[in-house]
Structures are given as structure tokens and as C-alpha cells.
Amino acid sequence: MAVERVAVVGGGLAGFAAGLALKAAGAHVELFERSRILGGRATSFEIDGVEVDNGQHVFLACCTEFINFAQSVGMAGQLHLQERFDATILARSGKAGRLRTAALPAPLHLIGSFASYSHLGLAGKLRIARALAAALLGKSDPSETFDAWLAHNGQGAQERAAFWNPFFIPALNAPFDRVGASDATFVLKTAFLRDAGAARFGFSRVPLAHLTQAAAKQLDAVHLSTPVLTVPPNDARVTLSLSKGETDFDAVVLAVPPRQAERILGDPRRYGVTNLDKYDPYPIIDVHLWHDGGSIGRDFVAALESPLQWIFEKEPGYLCCSFSAADEYLRQPTAELESLAWREVQTFLPALKDVKLVRSAVTRNPEATWLPRVGSKRTQQRTNHPAIAIAGSWTETGWPDTMESAVRSGNLAAAVLLSPIGHVRRATSFDASSG
């Protein structure tokens, strides 16, 4: 049967990546989003007349499908990417360390700056070098936690505080005893050990929702404030059940978080969709601080042994401080979080000691990322119904829950529907895997 009309449920990066891939293959694509704004977990909105991100988002140069996505919606020029990996790491004492790559092939590109990294002694550096070699050469056990992996690779409190915590808590957004060692070593290898340019930091210079707003212009219709309740199959097609009635499509991509996917499918096992109940959400809190002290002279710094791992300068006088894996701070009152963050900023950046805090705001995301329980497999994009595919940063893409994983999952879900046993007729010779 020729299939030309596809619905995408969910207006985050995964939904738009799927939508654009299907559109490029010649389908008529309509997207349904329950919120009144686009972007899902990578979004922005106005607070007191200023458009702020729901939280600071960083990507790395190895996030190639995310970068391609931005390119395909005409936003690549709004992304900033470092020319080489360069990060300043500050201690509470005021001591600054710096890690940056040299113009050498991986993994030699890290050695020079690692040797002079001031937050670790020689013994700690050697222990970390041994763990990096183990990550590169060893195989990880799917049932091992990252915490156990660090312990069995000899990483003590000092190595954790100076290296693993500032980079891997934000990258994985979970306590190390809740993350699989394989996720962590994947990040380590992909970002730091295989390609000298891979770990370069990037971020959007414009509010995040602009990315999906640009993508929306390429689809046939985007229905905001339109939650999809269920998607009962209708022979080989699907019916979308909305609060305002029903509408039929030839196929659907469900690009929503795992709990919503479970609710929409009703009985996921009927569609061969597994493990939706094996995921847990992890929070991120961002504290936005506007001060009258001008620029700190850097795009971002890491703060060692602080609840806020990174401080980003969005523009002179506007800092965004992110608390990853922030469970214990989630229920803390806004005013307390704001004063905690400002105290920490003034400690790590003493130049701001006598500066006035003009305004502040807190964004809380209790379900910022989704992680399968250690040992559980991530959900596949393919279902056993040819007209239903699943997408989302939390699905099986090889990557942890990130913007890169979201875009990859959307491209994979589109490829499922475009494949011979999927449903959508190709109108062009599009290769869905290239986004």
C-alpha cells in the first residue's frame, strides 16, 4: 500500500529529526505537540521579558547528527564550536587548572595539558591514565555500574573530584552508581580518546527553541497544544486519538519520553516495544543570574566540588549555572537556590565579589534525562507494527540521553518507516540514515 501521510507525536529534537527525514523522502508530515511551545527538553521561553533556555545545553564536535540537523534547518551559523577543546577548571581555593588539546593525534592530544593539570598530583594522573587505557582497550560488562568501574580501575576521591566528577556528572546526569560503565566509557572513548577534535565544546548562540521553530517551517503542519491520547492501529494504518476527535495517518513516529510512549501505546508489548518501564528520570536545575559586573572573560568554567558543576556566561552580565544530577536540590525553595548559586559564583569567580546581583531565576527540569536501569537494554525504534516507530533521546542509538541521541533516534525511526517492511513509500532516493 502506498503511504504518504505521516504523523509525528512530540515536538522535541527527535520528533523534528524524524519529521524532516520523512519529509525529505517525500511524505506529507504533520507534527502534534502537547505543549504550546516547541523544543521539548531543549527549549526556551520568556521570563520577565527575556528569552532564556530551560537549561544550558552543550554539545561536542562529535555530535555530528545534531550539527547536521542544525545545518539542515539553516541554524548552523548560530552554533558556536570551539576550535580546540579548552576548559578551565576552578577550585574553591581560587586555583585554576586548564585542560586543552594539542595539535597531535588522539590520544596524544591530551597528554601535554594533562601533565600540567594543576588539580592532580603525579600519582593521580598516572591512575587516570591507566583508567583511560583500560577504557580504550577493555570490554565493559553491561551489568557493571560506572561507580564500580571507577573503583576497580583504582580511581580514588582525588581523581573523582578533579576529573571524573566535573566532566562525567554533567555528561551522564546521574550519580555514578546509577549509570552503566558502558555508557560512561562510550562517552570517554567518543569524546576524548578516538579523535583529537571530538571533545570541542559547542553551544547555541540563540535561544534553544529557535532550532525547532526553524525546523517547524519545513513540515506540512505543526499542531501546538494538541496532546495525542492514543494511536490505535487501524488495519495497516493508524488513528490518532486527540482530545478534539480523531484523525487518520498512514504511519506515526512516537517521539515522546518513555512514560508518555507507554500511555499512548496502552499495551506496549502488543507492539513488541520493550523496557519502557525500565527507565528512570534524572533532574537538572539551572540558576540564571544577572549581575552588573560585566564579562567574566570566558564562555564557561567548571567548579570543582560544588553542587553547580559548570558556570556559563550567556552574555556579559548573565550567567547560567547548571546543577546536574540535582535530585537533592529539586525541592529546595527558589530563593535558597538563587542565593546558593550566587555564593558559589562569587567564591569561584572572586572578581564578582563586590558586584550586585540584579535579577535571578531558576529553571527546574525533574525529567531532564532518562536512563535505563543498569543492565537493562534501551528500547528499539522498530515496533512489530509497520506503521508505528518510536523515537526519543532515551531509545537505543548507542548514545546516552543527549541532543545527539535525540536526532539520531529520529533519523533511525524515519529509516524504520522508510524500510521495506516499514510503511512509507519513498518518493525520492533519500538516505534516511544521513539525516
Ligand SMILES: Cc1cc2nc3c(=O)[nH]c(=O)nc-3n(C[C@H](O)[C@H](O)[C@H](O)COP(=O)(O)OP(=O)(O)OC[C@H]3O[C@@H](n4cnc5c(N)ncnc54)[C@H](O)[C@@H]3O)c2cc1C
Ligand atoms: C536542563 C537540561 C539540560 C540539558 N543539557 C543537555 C546538554 O548539555 N547536552 C545535551 O546533549 N543534552 C542535554 N539535555 C538533554 C536534551 O535536552 C534531550 O536529550 C533532548 O532534548 C530530548 O529530545 P527528545 O525529542 O527525545 O525528547 P523531548 O525533548 O522530551 O520531546 C518530547 C516532546 O513530546 C511532547 N509530548 C509528550 N507527550 C505528548 C503527547 N501525548 N502528545 C503530544 N506531544 C507530547 C513533549 O511535550 C515534548 O515536547 C538537557 C536537558 C535538560 C532538560
